[in-house]
Amino acid sequence: MCSKLHAWGDSLKEAFEQCGMAMFGYMTELDSVEIEDVHEIEATGDDLEGLLYHFLDELLFLFSCEPNIICKKVEIVTFDVDGAEMKIKCKCYGEEFLIGKHPQGTEVKAITYSAMQIIDDADKHEVYVIIDI
C-alpha cells in the first residue's frame, strides 16, 4: 500500500525539510519525541528527483538501523542544487526510537519515484512523494 506525502515551504529547501518531517510524522507522534541527539546525513543526486529520493532514503536508513533515530526536526545546512551533482547535508535532531515512549505508527518500507513532483516556482515550492507503507 502507498501513501502520498505533500510538503511545501517558502523555499525548495524548506519543502524538502517538511517532507522529511512528514515521513517521520507517519512513523510516530512527533509530540512524543524529544531532542537528545543530533546526527548529520548526506545525500546526492543527478537531478532534483534523485536528490529528494536519496535524501528521504537516508532519513529512513537513520531510523531503520543503528542508531534508530526518530527525528523531531531536520535542518538542511547544505542545499547544493546547481551543477551536475546535487548535494544535501542535513542535521537531524531527535532521539533513539523507543517502543513504549513513542507510539508505533505506520512503517515506511521504501521511498518511490512514482508520481514524484517537485515544483520550484517563484511563489510555489512544493513536493509530492509516494512512499510504500
Added chain:
Amino acid sequence: MVVRKYEDELQYLEKINSHCWRIKKGFQPNMNVEGVFYVNSTLEKLMLEELRNACRPGMAGGFLPGVKQIANVAALPGIVGRSVGLPDIHSGYGFAIGNMAAFDMDNPDSVVSPGGVGFDINCGVRLLRTNLFEKDVQPVKEQLAQSLFDHIPVGVGSKGIIPMNAKDLEEALEMGMDWSLREGYVWAEDKEHCEEYGRMLNADPSKVSMRAKKRGLPQLGTLGAGNHYAEIQVVDEIYDKWAASKMGIEEKGQVCVMIHSGSRGFGHQVATDALVQMEKAMKRDTIVTNDRQLACARIHSTEGQDYLKAMAAAANFAWVNRSSMTFLTRQAFAKQFNTSPDDLDMHVIYDVSHNIAKEEEHIVDGKPKRLLVHRKGSTRAFPPHHPLIPVDYQLTGQPVLIGGTMGTCSYVLTGTEKGMLETFGSTCHGAGRALSRAKSRRNIEYTDVLKKLESIGISIRVASPKLVMEEAPESYKNVTDVVDTCHAAGISKKAIKLRPIAVIKG
C-alpha cells in the same frame, strides 16, 4: 499509457466466459503476447471501473489501472504464454499485484524485473496446525493472544529478539531454513513442507548491499506492520475432506495459526538497489518498456544474475523470519497449555511465497521449456504428482495458503492440472486492495473497527490501533470472491476455510 476513450478501450477486451477475460494485442503498444484476467461479475465491475476512471480526461500520475499494467507486462521481451491477472489484481509498481509473467530462459532477450517480484521479496504465508479445538482455546483466548503479542515483535521500530550478529546474518542469508534448523529453531520436517525446502540454493549474500544487511539484521524475527499478521484461526468449513486430512485437518473447530510476513526492510532494500542498477543497464542494453517502473535487465546479464542471487538471499531471509516466528508461536502455545509443541502436534502444514521469481519447467506449445516465472501477489499452485511438491502432498497437489484481510476468513486451496496449463501453476494470493473509492466511504473510526472485531469474537492485539482503518475489510476486495473465481476457473481447488479468533498485527 495509450489514452483512448473508454468505449474504444473496451474493443480490446473480450469476455471469454463467466470468469475470464482476454486482453488483445494492441491494447498497449508492443504487446508480445495477449493478456488474460480472471474475475467474477463483482470483481469484473471493479476492474472495468478502474479503467473507466483512468480514461477520464485529466487523470494522470500514480499507478495505471490493472488491465493496462497486465498489457504493459505482455510487452516485455521474452514473455511466453500470457500475462496473467489473478482475481485479486490491483495496481502496483510497474507490474500489478496479482500478476504472473513467465519468460523463456533460452531466449537471450528475456528479462527479469524486480517489479514483477515486488518490494517485499518472499512475502508469504505459513500455516501451522495444532490438535487443539476451539473449545480448548476459547477460555484462554485473551491470554493466548496477549502471549503471542508479547512473544512476537510487531510494528514499526520493533527489533528481533532472537540473538543474531552480522556473521549469523550472512549464514542465514545463504542457508535459509537450514540455518534455522542448525540453530534449533525449527523441526526437520518443517523444511519438507516449505517451497524450495526453505532455502533457495542460488542465494549469494555477497550480492546484497551493506545497507540491506544493516536494515535486515535488527528486523530478523519480526512480524512487520501494514497487512502482515499472525492469526489464531479455526477450521470453519472443509470442502475437500481427503485433501484436508492429508494436511492433518480432520474436523471443523480445529485450531491453526497463520503467519503472514516477508523479508521486511531487507527485501525492500534489495529490490530498491536492483531497480537503480537496472535502470542504468537498460540504457546500455537498449531495453525498451512501456513504463519506467518496469525496470528490468536481461536474465543472463550481470545485473539480472546479481538480482536473482540477491533476491534468493532475501527469500531465505523471509523463510528464516517465518521460522523464527514459528518457534516463538510454538513457545507461546506450549507455555499456555503447559505442554510441548510436539504434544500439540504444531506441525507446519505448508509455507508459500507470493512475491518471488522462480526458474521452473513448463510445457509451452507442447514442448518443455525452462521459464523464469515472476509471481507478484500470486501463489504457486502445483498439481498432484509434481516432483517439486512434498511426498505428503503428491496425491492432493500443493497446498495454497490464501490469507484474508483482517477479521475475514482465510482459505487453503490445492493446485490443479488446469492451473499448470493456463497460468503456469499460479493462483491468487489474498484479497487485494479495492479502489480508493472505498476509502472515501470509510467514515468509520478505528474504535468502531476494533469493536466490530470484538463483537464477532475476535481478540485483537495491534501495535498501532489508530491505523486499523487502513486494514479494514472495506478497503479490500472480498477474499471469498477471489477464491471462488479461482475455483470456478479451475486454476486451484478449495480445500479448507478458516476463520480467525485472534489477530496480532503491527
